[in-house]
Amino acid sequence: MAFKSDIEIAREANKKPIQQIGDALNIPGEHLLPYGHDKAKISQAFIDSVQERPDGKLILVTAINPTPAGEGKTTTTVGLGDGLNKIGKKAMICIREASLGPNFGMKGGAAGGGKAQxxxxEEMNLHFTGDFHAITSAHSLLSAMIDNHIYWGNEAQIDQRRVTWRRVVDMNDRSLRQITSxxxxVSNGFPREDGFDITVASExxxxxxxxxxxxxLEERLGNMIVAYRRDKSPVFCRDIKAEGAMxxxxxxxxxxxxxxxLENNPAFVHGGPFANIAHGxxxxxxTTTALKLADYVVTEAGFGADLGAEKFMDIKCRKAGLKPDAVVIVATVRAMKMNGGVAKADLGAEKVAAVKAGCPNLGRHIENMKKFGVPAVVGINHFVTDTDAEVQAVMDYCAELGVEAILNKHWELGGEGITETAKKVVELCESGAANYAPLYADELSLAEKIETVCKEIYRADSVVMDGKILNQLKEWEAQGYGNLPVCMAKTQYSFSTDPTQRGAPTGFDIPVREVRLSAGAGFIVVVCGEIMTMPGLPRVPAAESIRLNDEGLIEGLF
Known part of the structure; x- marks a missing residue:
């Protein structure tokens, strides 16, 4: 049976004019700022006007550690939003925007898939409404102003060896990771080491x-640390006077x-920080605006629950005052088999024993979510190669942990294929069982926060931090940054820092390579193992297959 590609399905969509989508949310026409016929921005004045309304229920969609087999977290997020509307609930979704780098590299887009898109x-996965270009431009303006400040006398006494503000571009370009600028x-300034990150890694x-x-926003931008002086005191963005123009x-x-x-239900698509470098x-x-407009809001967090969901709970919810009501943990039979040791090429054959061997990865995520006090359900994202025995193995495993697992067919059937999960989510939300609390208190030391995440979420035996890192953490505490949450930067493929260790590894340590203060964002980035803030393209990038066909339509996006 031949399936249509995502882009073919999307092109056949029966879209409504964006004004009609806004009408369904009771957004007055003057507060809907159209970008063409099918997308719009919401005015700040309207957002301000709804702040006194009660909040709807917040549902987080997260997943097991990603594998090459695919999990379908965004697809499930979109499908669940449609499913909730299908059973008569007023629901909307909130997801991230796509970065051009992964689009043209290996990961592909971020709009869902199949009948749940x-x-x-096409626009969402390319330039969309220009948000990422604006972020790139604002970041680049600060980069230019820092070097210009040094050129014209360096009033802030920046130590050129300690400029921490790197440049960004929204593309995977490994050759820019380390450069000399x-x-x-003489007319071009003072040579120094520099480098580029991808835009989604920008503070x-x-x-x-x-x-x-x-x-x-302006206050946070001004608080960003861009460099240090010779006495190691920080130079802030506000010292360069860049935050206003940014x-x-x-x-x-x-x-x-x-x-x-695809089913004409409303979706906010906004922002897109990296999940293994930023908070994802x-x-x-x-999210907060959606909660004022709908009774149920479905959102997602990047990569597996050890990264995205932990940061959603410990950074986003803590800082924004959000209280999630339910969690959906996405898993696939294919991914369970990979965690159980099956090669990607062999995933089509039934291997119930391998499914059972891979389930502990899912089990650890289930246990971790319980630590935040939010009830969970497991959503099994269906693939046509799944057998009944394999699906049942996952369901039985989850039942032993006291969590229901439900088979979802939203990729094939849209909202109709996930109504059972939608009903379960409503049941969890209305049960009042949620008692959200972050994993650690603000008052813990920064080192204790790092250890808490590494031991409680990753299940590491210990955390390896040398004296230089510990002293840096103590310095930041002395400067008043000790109450910030920690944003762990590590591989998304494993609970450990070794991407080849699938399943639920034990008996490992977490090495902390460096720590970075994101004073504007309001968290400490903790780099564990090898993490790239500027990815490279694969041997055969997706860009090689993306083109306009004879009808002028885009082909190759996925």
Whole structure:
């Protein structure tokens, strides 16, 4: 049986004019700022006007550790939103925007898949409403102003060896990871080591996704540390006087983007910080606004629950005052088999024993979510190669842990294929069982916070931090940053820092390579093992297959 590609399905969508989607949410026309016929931004004035309304129920969709077999977290998020509407609930979804780098590299887009997609799929996965370009421009403005400040006398006494503000571009380009800038003589400034990160790793992205409004955005931008002086005192963005102009560039990007699913249900698509470097969640302003407009809001957090869900709970919810009501943990039979030792090429054959061997990865995520006090259900994302015995093995395993697992067919059937999970989610939300609490208290030392996440979530035996890192953490505590949460940067493929260790590994340590203070975003980045803030393209990048066909339509996006 031949299935249509995601882009073919998206192109056949029966989209409604975006004004009709806004009408369903009771957003007045003057507060809907259209970008074409099928997408719009929501005005800050309207967002301000709904703040006194009660909040709807918040549902987080997370997953097991990602595998090459695919899990379908965004697809499940979109499908569940459609499923909730299908059973008569007023629901909307909140997801992240796509980065151009992964689109043209290996990961693909971020609009869902099959019959559970957000449209317009092509625009969402390309330039969309220009938010990422605005973030890149704001970040680049600060980069230019720092070097310009040094060139014209260096009033802030920046130590050129200690400029910590790297440049960004929204593309996977390994050749830019480490560069030397300002070559070419006196008129070009002072040569120094420099480098590029991908835009989604920028602190500006993290700030935009955590800021409550434009005033909060400007203050956070001003608080960013861009360099240090010879006495090691920090130089802030506000010392360079860049935060005002950066806010101007980000004025429109701060407003959530309204689009629709294939079933014409509303979706906010806004922001997109990396999940293994930053906190991996869509914007606070989109989520909090959605909670005022719908009875149920379905959102996602990047990669597996050990990264995305932990940061959602410990950073986003803590900082935004959110209280999630239910969690859906996405798993696939295929991924369980890979965790059980089956090669990707052999996933089509029934291997119940391998499914059972791989289930402990799912089990650990289930146990971890219980630590945040939010009830969970497991969503098994169906593939046509799954056998009844394999699916039952996952269900039986989950039942032993006291969690229901439900088979979902939203990729094939849309909202109709996930109504059972939708009903279960409503039951969990209305049960009042949620008693959300972050994993650690603000008052713990930074080192204790790092150890708590590593031992409680990853199940490491110990955390390896040398004296230099421990002293740095103590310095930040002395400077008043000790109450910040920690943002763990590690591989998404394993609970450990070794990406080849699938399943539920034990008997390992977590080495902390470096720590970074994101004073504007409001967290400490803890780099564990080898993490790239600028990915590279694979041997055969997706870009080689993306083109316009004879009809002028885009082919190859996925």
């Amino acid at each position: 957000v449209v317009p799929m 300002s070559l070419g003589g 500006v992205m993290a700030i935009l996704c955590l800021a409550k409004n434009l005033k909060d 806010t101007v560039l980000l004025k429109d990007a701060m407003q959530p983007n309204l689009v629709q699913t 969640c869509n914007s606070v302003i989109a």
